[in-house]
Amino acid sequence: VSRNWSRLLRGTLSCKVARVTGTLGRPRSQEARRAILDAAVRLTMRDGYQAVTIKGVAEEAGVGRQTIYRWWTTKAALVLEAIRDLAERAGRPAPTGDAVHDLRALLRASFRLVPTAAPAITGMMAESTHDAEFAAVLQDGLLAPRRAIVREILEAGQARGQLGRGASLDLAVDLVWGTMWYRVLSRHAPVDERLAEELADAVVALLGPPDA
Amino acid sequence: VSRNWSRLLRGTLSCKVARVTGTLGRPRSQEARRAILDAAVRLTMRDGYQAVTIKGVAEEAGVGRQTIYRWWTTKAALVLEAIRDLAERAGRPAPTGDAVHDLRALLRASFRLVPTAAPAITGMMAESTHDAEFAAVLQDGLLAPRRAIVREILEAGQARGQLGRGASLDLAVDLVWGTMWYRVLSRHAPVDERLAEELADAVVALLGPPDA
Amino acid sequence: VSRNWSRLLRGTLSCKVARVTGTLGRPRSQEARRAILDAAVRLTMRDGYQAVTIKGVAEEAGVGRQTIYRWWTTKAALVLEAIRDLAERAGRPAPTGDAVHDLRALLRASFRLVPTAAPAITGMMAESTHDAEFAAVLQDGLLAPRRAIVREILEAGQARGQLGRGASLDLAVDLVWGTMWYRVLSRHAPVDERLAEELADAVVALLGPPDA
Amino acid sequence: VSRNWSRLLRGTLSCKVARVTGTLGRPRSQEARRAILDAAVRLTMRDGYQAVTIKGVAEEAGVGRQTIYRWWTTKAALVLEAIRDLAERAGRPAPTGDAVHDLRALLRASFRLVPTAAPAITGMMAESTHDAEFAAVLQDGLLAPRRAIVREILEAGQARGQLGRGASLDLAVDLVWGTMWYRVLSRHAPVDERLAEELADAVVALLGPPDA
DNA sequence: CACTAACCGAGACGGTACGTCACGTCTTTCC
DNA sequence: GGAAAGACGTGACGTACCGTCTCGGTTAGTG
Numbered sequence: 001v002s003r004n005w006s007r008l009l010r011g012t013l014s015c016k017v018a019r020v021t022g023t024l025g026r027p028r029s030q031e032a033r034r035a036i037l038d039a040a041v042r043l044t045m046r047d048g049y050q051a052v053t054i055k056g057v058a059e060e061a062g063v064g065r066q067t068i069y070r071w072w073t074t075k076a077a078l079v080l081e082a083i084r085d086l087a088e089r090a091g092r093p094a095p096t097g098d099a100v101h102d103l104r105a106l107l108r109a110s111f112r113l114v115p116t117a118a119p120a121i122t123g124m125m126a127e128s129t130h131d132a133e134f135a136a137v138l139q140d141g142l143l144a145p146r147r148a149i150v151r152e153i154l155e156a157g158q159a160r161g162q163l164g165r166g167a168s169l170d171l172a173v174d175l176v177w178g179t180m181w182y183r184v185l186s187r188h189a190p191v192d193e194r195l196a197e198e199l200a201d202a203v204v205a206l207l208g209p210p211d212a
Numbered sequence: 213v214s215r216n217w218s219r220l221l222r223g224t225l226s227c228k229v230a231r232v233t234g235t236l237g238r239p240r241s242q243e244a245r246r247a248i249l250d251a252a253v254r255l256t257m258r259d260g261y262q263a264v265t266i267k268g269v270a271e272e273a274g275v276g277r278q279t280i281y282r283w284w285t286t287k288a289a290l291v292l293e294a295i296r297d298l299a300e301r302a303g304r305p306a307p308t309g310d311a312v313h314d315l316r317a318l319l320r321a322s323f324r325l326v327p328t329a330a331p332a333i334t335g336m337m338a339e340s341t342h343d344a345e346f347a348a349v350l351q352d353g354l355l356a357p358r359r360a361i362v363r364e365i366l367e368a369g370q371a372r373g374q375l376g377r378g379a380s381l382d383l384a385v386d387l388v389w390g391t392m393w394y395r396v397l398s399r400h401a402p403v404d405e406r407l408a409e410e411l412a413d414a415v416v417a418l419l420g421p422p423d424a
Numbered sequence: 425v426s427r428n429w430s431r432l433l434r435g436t437l438s439c440k441v442a443r444v445t446g447t448l449g450r451p452r453s454q455e456a457r458r459a460i461l462d463a464a465v466r467l468t469m470r471d472g473y474q475a476v477t478i479k480g481v482a483e484e485a486g487v488g489r490q491t492i493y494r495w496w497t498t499k500a501a502l503v504l505e506a507i508r509d510l511a512e513r514a515g516r517p518a519p520t521g522d523a524v525h526d527l528r529a530l531l532r533a534s535f536r537l538v539p540t541a542a543p544a545i546t547g548m549m550a551e552s553t554h555d556a557e558f559a560a561v562l563q564d565g566l567l568a569p570r571r572a573i574v575r576e577i578l579e580a581g582q583a584r585g586q587l588g589r590g591a592s593l594d595l596a597v598d599l600v601w602g603t604m605w606y607r608v609l610s611r612h613a614p615v616d617e618r619l620a621e622e623l624a625d626a627v628v629a630l631l632g633p634p635d636a
Numbered sequence: 637v638s639r640n641w642s643r644l645l646r647g648t649l650s651c652k653v654a655r656v657t658g659t660l661g662r663p664r665s666q667e668a669r670r671a672i673l674d675a676a677v678r679l680t681m682r683d684g685y686q687a688v689t690i691k692g693v694a695e696e697a698g699v700g701r702q703t704i705y706r707w708w709t710t711k712a713a714l715v716l717e718a719i720r721d722l723a724e725r726a727g728r729p730a731p732t733g734d735a736v737h738d739l740r741a742l743l744r745a746s747f748r749l750v751p752t753a754a755p756a757i758t759g760m761m762a763e764s765t766h767d768a769e770f771a772a773v774l775q776d777g778l779l780a781p782r783r784a785i786v787r788e789i790l791e792a793g794q795a796r797g798q799l800g801r802g803a804s805l806d807l808a809v810d811l812v813w814g815t816m817w818y819r820v821l822s823r824h825a826p827v828d829e830r831l832a833e834e835l836a837d838a839v840v841a842l843l844g845p846p847d848a
Numbered sequence: 849c850a851c852t853a854a855c856c857g858a859g860a861c862g863g864t865a866c867g868t869c870a871c872g873t874c875t876t877t878c879c
Numbered sequence: 880g881g882a883a884a885g886a887c888g889t890g891a892c893g894t895a896c897c898g899t900c901t902c903g904g905t906t907a908g909t910g
Binding site: 047048049050051118119122123125126127128129130135139143144147166167168170171174175177178179180181182183184185186187188189198199201202205206208 | 259260261262263330331334335337338339340341342347351355356359378379380382383386387389390391392393394395396397398399400401410411413414417418420
């Protein structure tokens with residue numbers, strides 16, 4: 001679990017991850033910790049980041065409010081840690097050797113999570129716009145990993161000669177996720193399997209034919 | 213000014229645009245109205261939509277709180293009306309006959325507004341995720357017009373044989389704005405002139421060569 | 425009503441008795457004020473001063489907590505103003521021209537209030553021991569007036585030649601009320617009509633025979 | 637030390653005076669016990685009974701909070717045991733054979749302790765008004781013994797023909813201590829040597845001339 | 849020109865969430 | 880097994896805004 005924390009917690013938004021004074025006293029209750037994080041995820045998903053309240057999380061978790069304040073400095077730190085699993089839960093389909101196929105599979109899987117995760121993450125994106133530290137943590141913990149996955153698929157495709165090099169990979173990656181988020185936020189068009197197809201095709205077209 | 217209202221106000225988010233009871237009594241103070249709208253824009257730009265408060269707007273405008281509640285039903289209605297000029301202020305560079313050139317010019321102009329407008333609009337996008345009505349109004353009043361402009365440019369380019377028809381225009385439009393918003397929200401990469409170039413090129417690549 | 429305030433409020437424990445800024449805005453709700461004071465009296469009587477809580481008073485009064493904080497700076501100020509009527513309600517039997525009879529009547533009437541008022545006032549006396557300002561206000565508002573009444577009766581008796589001058593009136597007064605309070609607090613003996621008789625007799629004995 | 641406990645502890649406020657389970661395990665730390673009792677006395681004297689806190693005592697004593705809860709059931713039990721020495725420390729001047737002189741000496745000695753002991757005992761008296769058990773223990777442990785001393789002096793004076801029998805001794809005793817406490821609580825007049833004189837004289841006047 | 853209805857400012861109202869503090873209980877480890 | 884350390888659930892604290900309400904004081908138009 002703690003493998004990814006170094007990145008997540010590099011800001012001061014961090015939870016207080018370990019006792020400083022040593023081993024004395026009653027140890028932290030893992031039940032409470034899990035209940036809090038689960039409640040935070042549940043509420044963030046249901047109501048969106050802005051509507052989440054420390055009090056609400058405490059009640060949903062059946063926990064004293066003070067227990068949350070003891071371990072997390074802000075709502076931001078709490079929700080960020082809680083939401084981290086979204087990205088992990090999204091996981092990643094196993095690579096098949098066919099870059100375009102892999103990309104399609106990834107996008108289909110990602111798009112299926114949209115209805116659940118959208119209120120949470122869009123709210124956090126809005127929060128990012130006036131909280132640079134929050135933005136950094138959100139970036140490192142959630143968004144960058146998703147970008148990295150697409151990038152790896154595309155690089156593998158280029159390496160195998162399945163994809164060309166006609167445009168910056170950074171741009172290609174942003175086109176993919178940007179389009180998804182734009183539709184999620186704007187809701188003027190569905191985020192469905194058809195979009196997954198179209199985006200995969202668009203990336204192929206953008207990168208152009210493989211080098212001869 | 214009121215030409216565009218029918219679209220903006222088609223939901224119940226509308227401000228109370230005209231008194232029902234007739235013409236008796238003191239007429240509405242235009243000074244107060246302007247002060248309120250200006251204050252709303254100022255605060256939304258500065259702090260983001262979520263942080264805007266009716267009380268805050270009232271104080272910024274030097275106006276009684278009730279005067280706002282009298283004329284606008286919700287914060288959403290107030291801010292939406294106030295923010296409308298953003299889209300208009302963005303305006304649109306005059307067409308030159310060269311679709312790619314026009315697209316580049318439009319993007320450059322739009323990107324310049326990003327630092328100012330981002331906190332406002334990203335917050336409103338987050339709000340959209342749990343307020344369908346708000347989403348509809350935001351969509352019609354701000355986002356759809358921007359999409360329409362790009363679409364017109366691209367259609368004109370196709371009509372003039374400058375651009376191909378290798379992909380759906382809807383997708384092309386979403387790629388452009390989606391990438392911009394994704395970078396605005398995520399802040400992992402700049403939204404600058406270079407991105408304008410790259411996006412214009414990407415659209416060309418995506419649509420493919422003009423039909424012979 | 426406001427006749428006695430000057431004394432009651434001579435400390436900074438005072439409630440904010442009048443708006444400073446003038447006449448603007450919604451005027452203070454007298455309903456809320458009465459409900460708060462009544463609730464404060466009720467709770468102080470029932471639970472004692474120490475157990476009274478601003479929150480509890482607000483709920484008992486059906487009032488927002490902020491409304492209390494707006495007008496009273498501390499629990500002490502609130503309860504003191506609220507409890508003031510106890511002394512007034514105790515009132516004073518009409519003088520008859522017979523000092524000993526008057527004294528007996530006063531004591532009997534006072535002792536009847538003891539079961540109701542004791543928890544309130546003993547708690548306030550305890551508070552007095554570590555809050556000098558509170559002590560001063562309690563003194564002036566509640567205790568001194570009661571002492572003054574006894575003193576007046578005794579002075580009248582001396583003037584009419586019904587009572588002697590064999591001891592300091594201050595001491596006589598303190599003997600009376602002190603004995604009552606001591607039994608109220610200590611509860612080792614009843615505070616009843618018999619005590620009223622005994623105390624009246626004791627005062628007569630103490631002051632000695634009238635001057636020839 | 638334990639001679640007086642039977643009286644002090646006849647209520648259920650009692651400390652847990654002996655381990656039930658026998659002699660196994662680590663014996664109770666006498667250092668901790670003394671530190672706790674001393675801290676309790678110190679804080680009760682300084683801040684008054686109401687302001688005393690188990691947590692505060694634990695910190696003042698340099699002791700874990702649980703160690704207090706292990707041995708005393710309530711704050712009341714702890715403070716009562718701790719405060720017991722006040723009465724003993726007050727002690728009692730040696731009888732001289734002159735009742736009035738003895739009474740004066742006792743009062744002078746008692747009044748000298750007032751500044752130290754008042755916050756402690758008045759707070760406990762207030763507590764008594766809504767805690768009958770506490771009242772009983774306070775009564776037996778602290779107040780009754782003081783009353784008994786005065787009563788003994790007066791009875792001895794009557795036996796020796798120095799004092800009359802013109803009033804109930806119970807009343808005389810309550811007049812003395814009541815006046816003292818009333819002035820302690822009310823603070824409208826000093827509790828000093830002059831008061832000792834006056835009270836002794838008042839008792840003489842009250843009891844009247846010795847039987848012929 | 850006086851009336852008068854409606855607007856406007858100010859601000860008190862009942863609420864709700866905040867973050868802090870201390871409570872008394874509990875659960876560890878150390879001695 | 881006692882003692883310390885300290886996390887736990889609880890609940891009052893005082894603050895900040897919320898959106899509503901209720902005042903006195905404007906400010907046009909109409910009668």
